[in-house]
Amino acid sequence: MTVSREIRLKSRPEGLPSHENFELASVTLGAPGAGEVLVRNLWMSVDPYMRGRMYDRASYVPPFQLGEVLQGGALGEVVESNAEGFAKGDLVSSFFGWREAFIAPAAALEKLPRHPGVPDQAFLGVLGMPGLTAYAGLLEIGQPKAGETVFVSGAAGAVGSVVAQIAKIKGCTVVATAGTDAKCDWLRSVGVDHAINYKSCGNLLDAVRTAVPKGIDVYFDNVGGEHLEVAIEVAKPFARFAECGMIANYNDTQPSPGPRNIIQVVGKSLRIRGFIVSEFAALRPQFTKDMMGWIAEGKLKWEETVMHGVDKAPDAFMGLFSGGNTGKMLVKL
Numbered sequence: 001m002t003v004s005r006e007i008r009l010k011s012r013p014e015g016l017p018s019h020e021n022f023e024l025a026s027v028t029l030g031a032p033g034a035g036e037v038l039v040r041n042l043w044m045s046v047d048p049y050m051r052g053r054m055y056d057r058a059s060y061v062p063p064f065q066l067g068e069v070l071q072g073g074a075l076g077e078v079v080e081s082n083a084e085g086f087a088k089g090d091l092v093s094s095f096f097g098w099r100e101a102f103i104a105p106a107a108a109l110e111k112l113p114r115h116p117g118v119p120d121q122a123f124l125g126v127l128g129m130p131g132l133t134a135y136a137g138l139l140e141i142g143q144p145k146a147g148e149t150v151f152v153s154g155a156a157g158a159v160g161s162v163v164a165q166i167a168k169i170k171g172c173t174v175v176a177t178a179g180t181d182a183k184c185d186w187l188r189s190v191g192v193d194h195a196i197n198y199k200s201c202g203n204l205l206d207a208v209r210t211a212v213p214k215g216i217d218v219y220f221d222n223v224g225g226e227h228l229e230v231a232i233e234v235a236k237p238f239a240r241f242a243e244c245g246m247i248a249n250y251n252d253t254q255p256s257p258g259p260r261n262i263i264q265v266v267g268k269s270l271r272i273r274g275f276i277v278s279e280f281a282a283l284r285p286q287f288t289k290d291m292m293g294w295i296a297e298g299k300l301k302w303e304e305t306v307m308h309g310v311d312k313a314p315d316a317f318m319g320l321f322s323g324g325n326t327g328k329m330l331v332k333l
């Protein structure tokens, strides 16, 4: 018998999530049945999109149900296998979320290789979903060319930090925003040309304009709100916008008005394109090859912020909305 603690959604947040929206529960697991595997999680991911699943509304993924475990990406180790192809000690990726252990059919698990020099948890960040989001959104939608200027918001986070570095690898000038001076220092340390602390810079539009007076060719949006308005304002004609996320609005209790300068989309012939990473699943082999190469060459670096214990998952999740993380926010079990 294995006892597993898990985090369930107790109530739907109104505005910013708080502890009262989550509950800790325990379940007892038996032995895996035919074709099943018992997995103990080592690392769990907390991600901004999970906030969207806490609303009871139709979207590209169904809403979380009250009383159920929060689903999300996790990495674990096989403890007991009753399925062909899986053995004790195998590293597996799953989507069963915020729980210490679980039994699942083998078909719901993906066996991951272990790479020397790359920690397992990189498969939840730089080599996982956030990394692919950055890679696909920037290269397929942004289509940056050497010599162009790329603006990325939320740049010290899991997605943004990869976007900024791939843009540098592609020979672009990068202007990036983040919420603390320490995050901006880290961005400069990985080659970002202009790192702006959007919380302390005063007028964000002035700060971006001063940094890149000729304007931007690509905007990779993780934030929305004022950042999107600024990007439209400084966009060159025919600039490409990869609309990845709008975290500034995820806790709004009323829909917020769109960019006040949206009319410029017409005059500047802007191409503004939203996307969900699953659209680009087919790029994964190329993504993994490129990323492993850039990591080996020392061109791609990453940070992670780690909280410990399944009971800390709500704190880790809520920390995303106050900038508590540099790089990927993770929970270690």
Ligand SMILES: NC(=O)c1ccc[n+]([C@@H]2O[C@H](COP(=O)([O-])OP(=O)(O)OC[C@H]3O[C@@H](n4cnc5c(N)ncnc54)[C@H](OP(=O)(O)O)[C@@H]3O)[C@@H](O)[C@H]2O)c1
Pocket (backbone or CB within 6 Å): 047, 048, 049, 129, 130, 133, 154, 155, 156, 157, 158, 159, 160, 177, 178, 179, 180, 183, 222, 223, 243, 244, 245, 246, 247, 248, 249, 275, 276, 277, 278, 319, 320, 321, 322, 323, 324, 325, 326, 327, 328, 329
């Ligand atoms: N389209 C897709 O398929 C897809 C996939 C993955 C992620 N995303 C989106 O990509 C974005 C980044 O995700 P991530 O996993 O990499 O998270 P993350 O950037 O690692 O963490 C969130 C960060 O957002 C910043 N932030 C929070 N509230 C903000 C606000 N009001 N204004 C400006 N910045 C704010 C904080 O950093 P500061 O200290 O800089 O404020 C925080 O650290 C999110 O919008 C997410 O929803 C989209």
